[in-house]
Amino acid sequence: MELGDIIIKFILVVIIFAISLVVAMYSTYAERKIAAFFQDRIGPNRAGPWGILQPLCDGAKMFLKEEIIPTNASAFLFIAGPSLAILTACLGSAVIPWGQNIQIGSRVVELQVADINVGVLYIFGVVSLGVYGVMIGGWASNNKYSLLGAIRAASQNISYEISMGLSIIALLMLTGTLSLRELAAQQHDWHWNVLRQPLGFLLFIVCAFAETNRTPFDLPECETELVGGYHTEYSSMKLGFYLFAEYINMFISSAVMATLYWGGYNYPGMDWVLVHTGPTIGPLIGVAVLFAKIFLFIFFFMWVRWTIPRFRYDQLMDLGWKVLIPLAIANIVLTGLISNYL
Amino acid sequence: MESLSNKRKLIESKPLNFWERAYLPAIISGLSITMKHFFRKPVTISYPEEKREFSENFRGMHSLKRDENGKERCTACGLCALSCPAEAITMTAAERQKGEEHLYREEKYAAVYEINMLRCIFCGLCEEACPKEAIYLDGDIVPADYLRKDFIYGKDKLVEAPLNQ
Numbered sequence: 001m002e003l004g005d006i007i008i009k010f011i012l013v014v015i016i017f018a019i020s021l022v023v024a025m026y027s028t029y030a031e032r033k034i035a036a037f038f039q040d041r042i043g044p045n046r047a048g049p050w051g052i053l054q055p056l057c058d059g060a061k062m063f064l065k066e067e068i069i070p071t072n073a074s075a076f077l078f079i080a081g082p083s084l085a086i087l088t089a090c091l092g093s094a095v096i097p098w099g100q101n102i103q104i105g106s107r108v109v110e111l112q113v114a115d116i117n118v119g120v121l122y123i124f125g126v127v128s129l130g131v132y133g134v135m136i137g138g139w140a141s142n143n144k145y146s147l148l149g150a151i152r153a154a155s156q157n158i159s160y161e162i163s164m165g166l167s168i169i170a171l172l173m174l175t176g177t178l179s180l181r182e183l184a185a186q187q188h189d190w191h192w193n194v195l196r197q198p199l200g201f202l203l204f205i206v207c208a209f210a211e212t213n214r215t216p217f218d219l220p221e222c223e224t225e226l227v228g229g230y231h232t233e234y235s236s237m238k239l240g241f242y243l244f245a246e247y248i249n250m251f252i253s254s255a256v257m258a259t260l261y262w263g264g265y266n267y268p269g270m271d272w273v274l275v276h277t278g279p280t281i282g283p284l285i286g287v288a289v290l291f292a293k294i295f296l297f298i299f300f301f302m303w304v305r306w307t308i309p310r311f312r313y314d315q316l317m318d319l320g321w322k323v324l325i326p327l328a329i330a331n332i333v334l335t336g337l338i339s340n341y342l
Numbered sequence: 343m344e345s346l347s348n349k350r351k352l353i354e355s356k357p358l359n360f361w362e363r364a365y366l367p368a369i370i371s372g373l374s375i376t377m378k379h380f381f382r383k384p385v386t387i388s389y390p391e392e393k394r395e396f397s398e399n400f401r402g403m404h405s406l407k408r409d410e411n412g413k414e415r416c417t418a419c420g421l422c423a424l425s426c427p428a429e430a431i432t433m434t435a436a437e438r439q440k441g442e443e444h445l446y447r448e449e450k451y452a453a454v455y456e457i458n459m460l461r462c463i464f465c466g467l468c469e470e471a472c473p474k475e476a477i478y479l480d481g482d483i484v485p486a487d488y489l490r491k492d493f494i495y496g497k498d499k500l501v502e503a504p505l506n507q
Contacts, residue, residue: 036384037380040385040386041384308369
């Protein structure tokens with residue numbers, strides 16, 4: 001790899017990092033605004049026109065708040081918790097193909113940080129690491145509510161990872177590759193995987209809700225039972241990191257869902273567009289399409305949050321073990337039968 | 343058992359059928375309900391810019407009235423303070439001097455007239471007690487403030503603006 005490639009990769013990493021932070025920042029604004037619309041309200045509208053400066057004000061507020069580490073907390077782990085949470089949340093973006101190869105000047109640039117051949121496994125690895133941030137933070141707080149929240153988060157993530165993995169196996173049986181780049185390329189034009197794997201997608205999106213701790217699976221931080229869940233004792237920017245990590249997780253899992261099932265950067269008629277707009281603008285339209293899909297998913301996350309009440313804990317476990325896992329296995333069997341005999 | 347009223351209702355709890363247990367149709371109908379609200383006009387009234395209409399007999403901030411010649415009506419008789427159930431009103435009376443006839447209607451007037459807006463319950467009894475029709479609760483909402491002492495309104499805030507200015 002020559003120096004130019006390294007610099008381009010570095011720039012790409014910085015851009016993706018900045019984009020995911022900005023998206024996470026404005027997700028907080030979107031969440032409040034969308035919640036308001038769903039409840040016939042207006043939402044934040046004082047900071048700047050339509051309140052678009054609200055996330056900046058919230059950020060400034062978070063930085064200026066007093067930083068509290070409880071006396072009985074384990075100080076090192078208490079700080080490590082939110083750092084891990086946001087680190088693992090950001091890692092997932094490395095393998096997502098953001099678009100087709102783009103030509104800038106005479107150079108062809110790959111719009112993916114790392115095209116590793118086990119991309120799907122990498123995503124799963126990073127996602128399962130995500131529970132450590134919550135777990136360590138909840139344990140280090142030395143507070144029984146935090147601990148309960150952390151335990152819930154751990155058991156919930158473990159349970160739903162199984163059905164998530166099983167739901168993806170059916171997809172992998174059809175595509176025969178673990179590389180996200182190839183997965184995206186296979187769904188060229190309109191051959192989106194969701195058309196071949198509707199049940200698999202349904203299972204995947206339910207598990208994605210559980211993995212990102214979003215309503216109706218937000219038991220780790222359910223404020224009616226556990227004060228604030230695993231981040232009860234957190235204040236200032238450490239709390240901000242936890243909340244930020246949640247939104248980055250949402251962004252990344254939306255990107256993964258769009259890439260795995262909804263064609264990633266592909267859209268019907270993309271070849272025609274590519275020929276007519278050239279090798280620089282064409283792929284950028286693909287990137288825009290991918291982001292449109294991601295934002296639709298984020299909107300769906302929020303839509304569900306402001307519609308459905310939270311599960312009870314036993315219902316959560318029932319759904320995970322008694323419904324989703326059998327369904328995922330049935331989906332695998334069905335996929336195998338259909339792809340062999342039809 | 344004979345029921346005492348006809349309000350008793352027998353509730354049947356049937357076991358859920360397959361589609362109800364599948365949970366997805368219920369989620370979809372819930373999502374469509376929230377989506378309907380998404381496009382509905384917000385009911386919010388953005389308060390300082392927009393104000394909702396008050397009823398005609400709304401009781402807001404007090405004002406001390408002047409008569410048709412611009413003289414203060416209040417004679418510091420103290421009936422409002424006496425009638426006040428929250429003991430929010432205090433006043434100091436003074437005698438009108440020569441040359442002040444254009445300011446005060448009677449020989450006696452209130453040199454200090456203070457209402458503590460934190461104590462006031464806006465019942466309107468002062469208005470009813472006043473024999474001179476000098477005090478009315480016809481103003482706006484009393485605004486918020488930072489310090490308790492700023493809620494004690496003196497004559498500078500209470501007396502109506504002079505007529506020809």
